[in-house]
Amino acid sequence: MTKSKLKKKERIDQLFSTDVKIIQNKEVFSYSVDSVLLSRFPKFPSKGLIVDLCSGNGAVGLFASTQTKAKIIEIELQKRLANMAQRSIELNQLQNQVSMINDDLKNLMQYVPRSGVDLIICNPPYFKATKTSKKNLSEHYLLARHEIATNLKEICKVSQQALKTNGRLAIVHRPDRFLEIIATLQKYKLAPKRIQFVYPKLGKEANMLLIEAIKDGSADGLKILPPLIVHKDNGDYTDDVFEIYFGKKQAGKKGYMYVLKCSDNTLYTGYTTDIKKRVSTHNSGKGAKYTKARLPVELIYWEEFPTKEAAMRAESIFKQKTRAQKLNYIEEQKQKNSLL
Structure with missing residues (x-):
């Protein structure tokens, strides 16, 4: 795919620790650090079936494709975003591994076998849709960031239906909804097993939360992982995050x-x-x-x-x-x- 085939104001970005390229448009949707971290957080099955809910322009699922040989199904409600994701799949020649479904995630069971999914990854809308919600003027960002078309409860409900016993759900969310997230996971028999808080800088409050839960898992064995700090004081990525974006450093090489x-x-x-x-x-x-x-x-x-x-x-x-x-x-x- 050449730039001539991109739509107006679209560009191609790359996560340099991989060869995967993503079609972006900042006025419609662009992936951010939350998508990148989520794509590296779960324990990926070597084969089987993975579903990427609320997939946006497909970044999380496409980045995840480098971690596994499992089939990956992306599902996105917004037609414009789903189209961007489909073209990114073709751009990376991943049609044999990754597929895009333009539909409401409520309809997921029409596309996957009940209790047949090994892993679900989801970068959901973070903010509740209330009268006092700070709405983004862009329709695309409004739906991506606010619980208008879906919410945490629906995501957990469909995950319970689709996941195998001991299948995993991995999500990225906001720390201020931590207790609600835990309670909702437990309501749908999704036992939290791994939790990591993400901080923009050392000394700042956490602004992201990564959680991995297991369907029908026991309440024992919860692990709180070491904190992940994104930026150094000078604004550069910390070594951990730099490695995720660019791969391991090669000392001594210009x-x-x-x-x-x-x-x-x-x-x-x-x-x-x-x-x-x-x-x-x-x-x-x-x-x-x-x-x-x-x-x-x-x-x-x-x-x-x-x-x-x-x-x-x-x-x-x-x-x-x-x-x-x-x-x-x-x-x-x-x-x-x-x-x-």
């Missing part, structure tokens, strides 16, 4: 952000630890799918960083620029270096 001009005059940006080898790989047709159809490519700019991870961050930022902004940046950097 990284490079590079820009190629393709045969059709389009630009391609990437990162590597060996520029010469990487450009050669692209021109041999064994690099990215994008460059494979646009050979030969020419290296027009590169920038060195102390680590591969720093180069990955630079690549991510650079990709958000327009073509004109990219070319201006390259020219400015070249002029700056010529004065050194």
Whole structure:
């Protein structure tokens, strides 16, 4: 899929610890850190069936596909979001593993066998729909964030119907609803087993909560995991969260952000630890799918960083620029270096 096939204001983002790419639109829906953390929190079955409820643009289920060979069914009520997810499935060529259903999660039992699901993952609406609720003007965000189309009770009810005995439900939610979440899980015979509080920074109050529960499990064996802190004081990700986003750090290796001009005059940006080898790989047709159809490519700019991870961050930022902004940046950097 090329950018020409994206809809207006859509972009493609990537979780750099994987090859998975997600179609995003900040005016419609974009995944955030809660989706990323949820996709790495549960104990994934090696095979079987996984359901992603309230799947939005499909990010959680698609990221989860790298953790298991199980079939993954995503279900999303909003047609616009379901369409984005379906195109992301096709973009990643995951049609044999991941499928999207555009329907209300109340109808889940029409698509899966009763008591036949191994794991359900869900990033649900966090806020109750009351007269005093702070509503987002976007219809898409309104439904995604507020309990208008579904709620915690319905999610637990359908999970009880769909999960196998000892099947698991993993959700991300708000700490201020912790007691309600525990009570609702227990009402539907879903025993909480693993809980982790997530903090934006050290010394701040928790703003997220990850919970994994087991259907028909005993009340014993609950584990409170160590707190997960997202950001350091300077705003960078902590090592734990950095690894989730970018993979394990490779000590001692420099990284490079590079820009190629393709045969059709389009630009391609990437990162590597060996520029010469990487450009050669692209021109041999064994690099990215994008460059494979646009050979030969020419290296027009590169920038060195102390680590591969720093180069990955630079690549991510650079990709958000327009073509004109990219070319201006390259020219400015070249002029700056010529004065050194």
